[in-house]
Amino acid sequence: MMRNWYFRLLFSYFPILVLAFSIIIFLSYIVVNETTRKETKKADGIATGYTIDRVERAVREIEMTILNEAAKNPNFTLYMNRSTDLEVKYAVVRSLRAIMEDNKLIHSVYVYRRADGTILTDYGQSELSSFGDRAFIGQAWNNLEYRGWSPSREYRESEIAQPAAVISMYKRAPLPFGDDGLIVINVDLYEIEKMIGGMTNRQLSFMRVRDAAGQLVYPPDDGDDAAAEGKVLTTARSERLGWTFESGIQAGQLFGWVSVISYVWVAIASLTFAAAIVYLIWITKRNYKPIRLMVNRIQTLQLRNEGTGRELDDLAVIDRALEKLIDQARDYEKEKRESAAIQRRQLFLDLIAGERGRHIGERLSKLNPLPEKERYAVAIARLEQYESFQSDYSPGEQNLMKYALGNVMQELALSEELYAWGEWAAPDRIAFILAADGDAASVKTRLRRTASVARAWMEERLRIPLSFGIGSVVDGWRGLHEAYCAALTAMDHQLSIGRDAVATSDDLPNGAQREMYKYMQLCTECVQKFRLTDETWREKLELLFRQLEADAPRDEDIHSLLRLLLQLLGRELKELSGNLGGHFEGEQAELWRSRFAYAPSLREMKALLLEYLNEIYRTYVAISETKSYKAMIAEMRAYIQENFANPDLSLKHLSDRFQISGKYASYLFKLEYDMKFVDYLVRLRMQHAERLLAYGDDTIQDIALKVGYANSITFGRVFKRTVGVTPSDYRRLKMRPSAPQ
Numbered sequence: 001m002m003r004n005w006y007f008r009l010l011f012s013y014f015p016i017l018v019l020a021f022s023i024i025i026f027l028s029y030i031v032v033n034e035t036t037r038k039e040t041k042k043a044d045g046i047a048t049g050y051t052i053d054r055v056e057r058a059v060r061e062i063e064m065t066i067l068n069e070a071a072k073n074p075n076f077t078l079y080m081n082r083s084t085d086l087e088v089k090y091a092v093v094r095s096l097r098a099i100m101e102d103n104k105l106i107h108s109v110y111v112y113r114r115a116d117g118t119i120l121t122d123y124g125q126s127e128l129s130s131f132g133d134r135a136f137i138g139q140a141w142n143n144l145e146y147r148g149w150s151p152s153r154e155y156r157e158s159e160i161a162q163p164a165a166v167i168s169m170y171k172r173a174p175l176p177f178g179d180d181g182l183i184v185i186n187v188d189l190y191e192i193e194k195m196i197g198g199m200t201n202r203q204l205s206f207m208r209v210r211d212a213a214g215q216l217v218y219p220p221d222d223g224d225d226a227a228a229e230g231k232v233l234t235t236a237r238s239e240r241l242g243w244t245f246e247s248g249i250q251a252g253q254l255f256g257w258v259s260v261i262s263y264v265w266v267a268i269a270s271l272t273f274a275a276a277i278v279y280l281i282w283i284t285k286r287n288y289k290p291i292r293l294m295v296n297r298i299q300t301l302q303l304r305n306e307g308t309g310r311e312l313d314d315l316a317v318i319d320r321a322l323e324k325l326i327d328q329a330r331d332y333e334k335e336k337r338e339s340a341a342i343q344r345r346q347l348f349l350d351l352i353a354g355e356r357g358r359h360i361g362e363r364l365s366k367l368n369p370l371p372e373k374e375r376y377a378v379a380i381a382r383l384e385q386y387e388s389f390q391s392d393y394s395p396g397e398q399n400l401m402k403y404a405l406g407n408v409m410q411e412l413a414l415s416e417e418l419y420a421w422g423e424w425a426a427p428d429r430i431a432f433i434l435a436a437d438g439d440a441a442s443v444k445t446r447l448r449r450t451a452s453v454a455r456a457w458m459e460e461r462l463r464i465p466l467s468f469g470i471g472s473v474v475d476g477w478r479g480l481h482e483a484y485c486a487a488l489t490a491m492d493h494q495l496s497i498g499r500d501a502v503a504t505s506d507d508l509p510n511g512a513q514r515e516m517y518k519y520m521q522l523c524t525e526c527v528q529k530f531r532l533t534d535e536t537w538r539e540k541l542e543l544l545f546r547q548l549e550a551d552a553p554r555d556e557d558i559h560s561l562l563r564l565l566l567q568l569l570g571r572e573l574k575e576l577s578g579n580l581g582g583h584f585e586g587e588q589a590e591l592w593r594s595r596f597a598y599a600p601s602l603r604e605m606k607a608l609l610l611e612y613l614n615e616i617y618r619t620y621v622a623i624s625e626t627k628s629y630k631a632m633i634a635e636m637r638a639y640i641q642e643n644f645a646n647p648d649l650s651l652k653h654l655s656d657r658f659q660i661s662g663k664y665a666s667y668l669f670k671l672e673y674d675m676k677f678v679d680y681l682v683r684l685r686m687q688h689a690e691r692l693l694a695y696g697d698d699t700i701q702d703i704a705l706k707v708g709y710a711n712s713i714t715f716g717r718v719f720k721r722t723v724g725v726t727p728s729d730y731r732r733l734k735m736r737p738s739a740p741q
Contacts, residue, residue, distance in 0.1 A: 059105075164188065348431075381405065493507075495599070522544040654677070
């Protein structure tokens with residue numbers, strides 16, 4: 001049986017070898033032929049394009065030379081103005097001769113003066129009636145708007161002169177659009193043919209050129225017969241001349257060298273095939289020996305264990321043994337992995353829960369979740385907007401996102417030389433134990449940087465907002481419970497101490513928790529000022545948030561204060577009108593409350609709340625005041641003061657906002673403030689810009705954007721017109737803002 005296996009192994013390779021060899025030979029030949037054809041066509045296209053470019057450049061150079069001479073030489077203009085001075089005519093003739101001598105492609109150039117019907121050539125002056133090219137002049141004069149070159153034609157200066165094949169262009173004189181005559185340029189087709197012929201190897205390739213009328217320009221004699229022997233590979237058109245260029249390879253020249261390569265390739269392939277057969281026999285014999293030994297050992301074990309002498313096929317023996325081995329290895333790895341994951345998670349929970357004892361150290365040594373380092377710390381990552389996260393993703397997608405968060409945090413921590421071990425402590429919260437060397441401040445800095453990068457990465461790539469709480473740095477695993485509690489406390493103060501949604505325990509305020517009564521009093525005062533339409537309600541709100549930033553209460557307390565403020569305000573205002581009630585109840589109110597709940601910091605919460613209260617305040621003021629123009633202009637003024645930095649603020653914007661016409665809004669401003677709306681807006685913006693220039697260090701461009709200008713150039717021009725100096729001089733001279741009016 002062993003000898004049968006040897007021959008089976010040996011001969012099983014032959015069909016594959018022969019098939020692969022045949023396919024390689026066939027494909028190689030196809031690839032070589034196809035590559036040759038494509039490269040030949042590509043090269044032919046490049047050569048044809050080069051020829052067209054050369055010809056177009058030549059005629060363009062002729063055109064520009066004559067036009068420049070006609071424009072710069074005053075004698076042409078004098079001649080067209082019916083000058084009888086012989087010196088003028090001689091000067092024009094000399095100029096035409098010089099141009100023709102400088103360019104051999106130019107056959108002739110002549111000037112036609114319509115006033116007296118005279119023609120001025122390089123040989124002198126003649127009358128139109130005796131000029132041999134008068135028919136072309138008549139055609140040109142009837143089509144003065146044509147700017148291109150004519151088809152090939154015959155040109156002669158007199159009736160007895162020999163005709164010459166040329167292409168012609170004419171220009172109205174005096175340049176550029178005069179009606180006093182024409183300048184006619186004739187290019188010698190014979191010279192063009194020589195130029196094209198110098199760029200074409202007629203032994204290998206051919207080229208046909210036809211003008212717009214279909215007349216053959218190149219080759220000059222019997223070109224079709226020569227070209228018919230080859231295949232046209234490239235057809236291109238010159239837009240300047242209106243010529244069509246056809247080119248290709250002469251028959252018998254394209255694939256001659258391919259045959260030589262094919263013979264060499266067949267010889268090489270035959271030698272390779274012979275060598276492959278020899279190598280196949282040798283390698284089969286060499287590989288057969290370990291297979292025979294392996295099958296013998298497997299059969300010996302099977303006979304011993306099963307007690308049967310039943311003979312099996314070699315492949316069946318190997319397959320049966322490998323199947324058992326793989327099943328056993330898979331079961332073992334699965335059990336080991338599940339057991340290790342459970343043990344690691346339980347150890348993690350015991351560490352952050354403060355479990356102590358010798359068995360903790362033994363479990364750490366056995367599982368080795370982290371390398372032994374000088375410092376340890378705990379960080380907690382929380383999934384913000386967890387309800388949306390659950391509704392937007394399926395359970396499988398949620399698990400994938402959580403897995404990605406753990407891996408991203410571990411990899412980013414490793415880049416900062418921090419070793420992270422993370423486990424999900426709650427459905428929306430994952431805790432990390434981190435180990436590192438170095439002093440506590442360095443570890444805390446690296447940990448904060450890792451958390452910031454991880455938060456930005458998750459929000460940018462996966463659109464999942466995160467917040468982090470970072471606990472204290474401890475010297476050993478026994479302090480991890482303390483670090484975990486500090487991280488939880490920092491997480492609870494995210495709004496007040498968090499920076500870019502990362503809060504650390506070091507930023508927690510010292511001392512006892514402040515009494516909530518103080519904040520409630522500020523909320524009540526703010527609502528009272530608001531109810532009395534006292535503009536100082538904004539100052540009370542600002543004072544409330546400054547106090548919250550200084551005292552850093554828990555996030556839960558801040559949200560409770562916000563709800564209290566809105567409840568007090570709603571109780572005071574929502575019954576006054578349906579418009580006010582809509583701000584406190586309904587879909588829009590729920591949207592605002594959702595935005596407040598997801599605000600990542602006190603600063604953003606304050607901005608949202610101020611925007612919300614300003615909107616309510618405007619509605620409340622409009623209801624409280626009478627509907628006279630006084631009330632309207634006061635509301636418009638308040639709106640302008642709040643939105644003067646909007647570059648789109650205009651009379652149209654105000655008319656749309658307050659449902660009045662632009663003319664009426666302008667009339668109200670003129671009546672109330674004795675100035676136009678634009679002047680009022682500019683004065684308000686410039687006053688604010690003066691304060692920014694005097695007391696801030698923003699750039700001129702940033703200040704321009706803050707006061708409603710899209711660029712610093714417009715802002716600087718308006719500022720100088722209003723204040724008298726440029727913004728940079730105002731800052732350099734350390735000028736002080738003028739008093740608000």
